[in-house]
Structures are given as structure tokens and as C-alpha cells.
Amino acid sequence: MLDPPMASADVSNPLQVAIVGSGPGGFYAAEALLRRRPDARVDMFDRLPTPFGLVRGGVAPDHPKIKQVCLVYEKIARSPNFAFFGNVKIGRDLTIGELRSAYHVIILACGASADRRLGIAGEDLAGSHTATEFVGWYNGQPDYRDRVFDFSTDRAVIIGQGNVAGDVARILATPVDDLRRTDIAEHALAALEHSRIRDIYVIGRRGPGQIKFTPVELKELGQVRNCAAIVAAQDLELGSVCQAEIADQRSDEAKKNVDVLRGFAAAASCGKDGGGSSGRRIWFRFLETPLRIAGPGRVESVTLAKNRMEGPPFAQVAVATSQTLDLRCGLLFRSVGYKGVAISGVNFDERAGIIPNRKGRCMAGEEPIPGLYVTGWIKRGPSGVIGTNRADSVETVEAIVEDLGAMRPAPKAGAAGLRDALGAAGMRAVSYAEWQKIDVAERSRGQPRGKPREKFTAVAEMIGALDAVVTPAA
Numbered sequence: 438m439l440d441p442p443m444a445s446a447d448v449s450n451p452l453q454v455a456i457v458g459s460g461p462g463g464f465y466a467a468e469a470l471l472r473r474r475p476d477a478r479v480d481m482f483d484r485l486p487t488p489f490g491l492v493r494g495g496v497a498p499d500h501p502k503i504k505q506v507c508l509v510y511e512k513i514a515r516s517p518n519f520a521f522f523g524n525v526k527i528g529r530d531l532t533i534g535e536l537r538s539a540y541h542v543i544i545l546a547c548g549a550s551a552d553r554r555l556g557i558a559g560e561d562l563a564g565s566h567t568a569t570e571f572v573g574w575y576n577g578q579p580d581y582r583d584r585v586f587d588f589s590t591d592r593a594v595i596i597g598q599g600n601v602a603g604d605v606a607r608i609l610a611t612p613v614d615d616l617r618r619t620d621i622a623e624h625a626l627a628a629l630e631h632s633r634i635r636d637i638y639v640i641g642r643r644g645p646g647q648i649k650f651t652p653v654e655l656k657e658l659g660q661v662r663n664c665a666a667i668v669a670a671q672d673l674e675l676g677s678v679c680q681a682e683i684a685d686q687r688s689d690e691a692k693k694n695v696d697v698l699r700g701f702a703a704a705a706s707c708g709k710d711g712g713g714s715s716g717r718r719i720w721f722r723f724l725e726t727p728l729r730i731a732g733p734g735r736v737e738s739v740t741l742a743k744n745r746m747e748g749p750p751f752a753q754v755a756v757a758t759s760q761t762l763d764l765r766c767g768l769l770f771r772s773v774g775y776k777g778v779a780i781s782g783v784n785f786d787e788r789a790g791i792i793p794n795r796k797g798r799c800m801a802g803e804e805p806i807p808g809l810y811v812t813g814w815i816k817r818g819p820s821g822v823i824g825t826n827r828a829d830s831v832e833t834v835e836a837i838v839e840d841l842g843a844m845r846p847a848p849k850a851g852a853a854g855l856r857d858a859l860g861a862a863g864m865r866a867v868s869y870a871e872w873q874k875i876d877v878a879e880r881s882r883g884q885p886r887g888k889p890r891e892k893f894t895a896v897a898e899m900i901g902a903l904d905a906v907v908t909p910a911a
């Protein structure tokens with residue numbers, strides 16, 4: 438909800454704002470800015486011709502309700518003081534320096550597009566993938582559409598126990614007929630149709646009380662048709678420190694998660710086996726850390742160390758014991774979190790994978806960099822759900838409002854000042870109205886298949902669809 442309605446201020450000297458990135462962080466920053474500074478003109482840039490970041494390219498196709506948040510973003514985009522410049526990559530097509538000369542304020546909202554690495558032998562063997570590749574592939578994200586996954590194996594292993602691991606497990610486990618009417622990319626449906634995967638192991642380095650799934654997402658893993666979620670009852674016998682954590686009011690989610698896992702264990706002991714030999718199984722395993730991924734030429738197994746937990750409540754870490762085991766698998770996904778990527782011309786904290794900032798103000802050492810701000814995952818790291826970005830962006834916008842105070846900065850040209858750069862050879866910026874045409878084309882492509890949309894999976898296809906739209910003669 439946008440309240441109060443955003444005013445279109447009649448100003449000759451608007452506050453020119455550029456937002457880099459059109460995911461939730463970017464849109465919530467636009468929303469807050471347009472409300473707090475009716476004199477603001479917001480130009481949003483994205484490297485893809487399509488907006489909405491991970492809501493389009495990350496949220497699983499069988500989670501259409503989560504994608505409805507785009508209706509909120511569409512409303513923000515309807516403001517007369519908002520413009521979208523898709524297919525423009527900052528750092529390649531335009532520099533931060535060029536943006537700084539055209540805008541009073543720049544908000545970097547470019548997310549965390551790289552993956553944390555395990556740093557173990559065999560990580561890059563064929564058959565070992567990041568969850569990001571798989572998620573991008575089934576969502577038709579142009580960077581990942583050409584990836585190839587070998588589903589001829591019967592066993593997949595997923596390292597990590599967060600919501601992304603949950604998405605990967607669920608898509609691998611779900612009968613393909615249950616995905617047909619989602620917006621999953623057609624190439625993914627075609628490949629998953631022939632999947633021979635039966636057993637999916639979801640491996641955590643800590644215990645059941647420390648998993649990162651949100652309870653709703655965890656519960657869903659027990660509701661996949663023809664699939665059993667399996668937890669060994671003895672894994673749920675918690676030590677005293679874990680019990681203290683669960684009993685603490687702060688760990689409501691952890692308590693709910695353990696209850697869900699207890700439900701899985703009880704169902705398994707009653708003989709729910711996922712529908713017999715044709716069914717699939719998701720196995721939850723705890724206190725196991727991958728030591729190496731092995732196989733001549735491609736993944737054949739992963740060696741895991743058995744861990745024990747050490748440390749006080751809420752600060753327990755996994756410590757490897759000398760006990761190890763080999764788990765055979767033909768496909769492995771590393772789902773151990775994302776990492777931000779540096780932007781040329783902006784300080785970057787390589788270790789944390791974020792842009793150093795204080796409440797959204799980008800910092801150079803102890804000094805804030807005037808006019809440069811940050812929000813979303815590139816500000817705080819890859820945590821929280823979509824809605825978390827709203828409060829995060831409001832905090833950044835409050836910092837902007839505070840820094841500007843009653844100041845009337847000297848006029849800047851905004852997008853008009855970038856006309857030459859945007860019109861350069863090879864550049865093809867996509868406006869919001871053009872994205873809406875892509876949107877309409879995707880929805881009509883999906884219709885014959887009963888899908889909400891069939892995404893274009895290459896930038897050239899998107900631009901081709903635009904250029905194919907014949908404008909009626911006046």
C-alpha cells in the first residue's frame with residue numbers, strides 16, 4: 438500500500454535520484470523517496486531489460502503468491518516522477534562517475550549476485566553447481582539459461598539448509614506435472630521431465646535447531662506430492678545448549694522448525710515413504726560438513742566430516758570431528774549463501790561482500806561519501822525475506838532526507854544529462870512502457886500452455902519482441 442498518495446511536485450529543480458537495481462530494495466527505496474521528497478525524480482537502472490530482480494529471477498515458479506508483490510512495484514512505477522532504464526549496466530554502459538555528474542543522489546541496490554564458495558577440492562567438478570545457477574536456469578534468467586544439469590542420476594546432494602536450498606530441493610522433488618502450469622522456463626520443464634532423481638539429501642553443518650529455513654518453507658518440503666521428507670528421530674534429540682536456545686523466546690522460528698522436523702520424523706516412522714518405489718525422498722542430515730567432492734571427471738561422491746557443536750546458546754559453531762563418511766551422488770548443489778559484487782568506483786568490503794555503509798550512507802573509511810547510498814543485500818548482506826528490504830530502504834531514505842535537510846542543491850540534469858551516453862552505439866535502453874510490452878508478450882506466450890507467462894530467456898529475444906511490435910500509423 439502506498440499511503441499517502443505520491444504527489445507529483447511541480448518543481449523546476451527536482452532532486453535527481455538514480456537507483457541502481459530494480460529488485461525489492463530498489464523499489465522500496467523509490468517508494469520511500471517519492472513519498473518523503475515529492476520534489477524527487479527517480480530514475481531506476483537495471484542491467485536486464487526486465488525489472489524486479491530476484492522476484493522475477495529468484496522466487497520459485499511454484500510460489501506465485503510471493504511474486505504478487507510486483508503489483509506493489511508496478512504501482513510505484515506508475516508515479517509520474519519515476520522512470521526505468523532497463524538493459525543498462527552501471528560499470529559497463531555507464532560509470533558511477535557519469536551518474537554522479539547527472540544526479541544529486543545515487544542509491545546502489547544491486548543485490549548480491551555472486552556465491553559464497555566452500556573452498557574445498559572438487560568444488561568445480563562437472564555435476565557440482567551453485568544453487569544460483571539452478572535457480573536462474575529454471576527461472577529463465579538470461580545468465581543461466583544455457584546451463585546443463587545431469588538428471589540421469591538417482592541421487593542429488595544439496596549443501597546448506599536455508600530457503601534457497603529448500604527451493605532447490607522442492608523443484609527437484611516435485612512431479613513435473615505439478616510444475617507445468619507455473620512460469621517455470623520451458624527448457625527446465627523439458628529437462629526435469631526426464632529426471633531420474635529419487636533421493637535428495639539436504640545437508641546442514643549445524644543441528645536441527647540452527648537450520649535457516651523459515652518454518653513455512655520447511656513445512657512445504659513435507660507436502661510435495663509423491664515425496665517423503667525424512668528425518669532420523671535420533672537427530673532430533675537435542676543437547677542441553679540447543680534445548681536452551683529453543684526454550685528462549687528469541688527462537689520462535691527455530692522452535693517451529695524443530696516441531697516441523699518432528700512431524701517429518703513421526704510420519705516417516707508411520708511408513709510414509711513418498712508413494713512407493715515411484716516416489717522421491719528428501720533426506721535431512723545434520724552436523725555434516727563437506728570436506729571434498731570427488732570423482733574422476735565428474736561428481737561421484739562427497740566426503741563429509743561429522744561435526745559436534747561448540748559454544749554458548751546462539752553462538753554455537755560446528756567443529757569437525759575425525760569421523761568422516763562418503764555419500765554417493767551424481768549431482769551436487771552448493772547453497773551456502775550469496776555474496777555481493779564490487780562496483781567499479783565504489784569502496785567494497787570483500788570479506789563481507791557488501792559496500793561499507795552506515796545506515797545506508799556509503800563510507801570511505803570514517804567519512805560518508807556525499808550523495809552515495811546503498812540498500813538491500815549489497816548494504817546488509819543476503820539475509821531476510823522480500824519484505825525485510827522495505828525497512829532497510831526506509832532507513833537509507835531517512836539518511837538521505839536527513840543529509841539533505843533544507844538544502845536546495847544546484848540543478849542537475851538527471852537522465853537528460855546522459856542522453857549521449859545512453860544513445861551510444863550498441864546501447865538499447867528499455868523503458869518501463871517497453872517492459873510492459875515484454876510483459877504482455879510473455880503472458881500471451883504462456884497462455885496456450887496454461888502458464889501465467891512464458892519468459893523470454895535471452896536479452897536479444899526481449900529486444901526482438903519489442904522491435905517486432907508494429908506501432909500503428911498515425
Ligand code: NAP
Nearest residue numbers: 597598599600601602642643649772773774819820821822
Ligand atoms: P542462508 O539462509 O544464509 O542459508 C545458508 C545455509 O548455508 C545455512 O544453512 C548455512 O549454515 C550454510 N552454510 C554456509 N556456509 C557453509 C559452509 N561453508 N559449509 C556448509 N554449510 C554452509 O542463505 P540462502 O538459503 O541462500 O538464502 C538467502 C536469503 O534469501 C535468506 O534470507 C532466505 O530466507 C531468503 N530466501 C527466502 C525465500 C522465501 O521466503 N521463500 C526463498 C529463497 C531465499 P550456517 O547457519 O551454519 O551458517
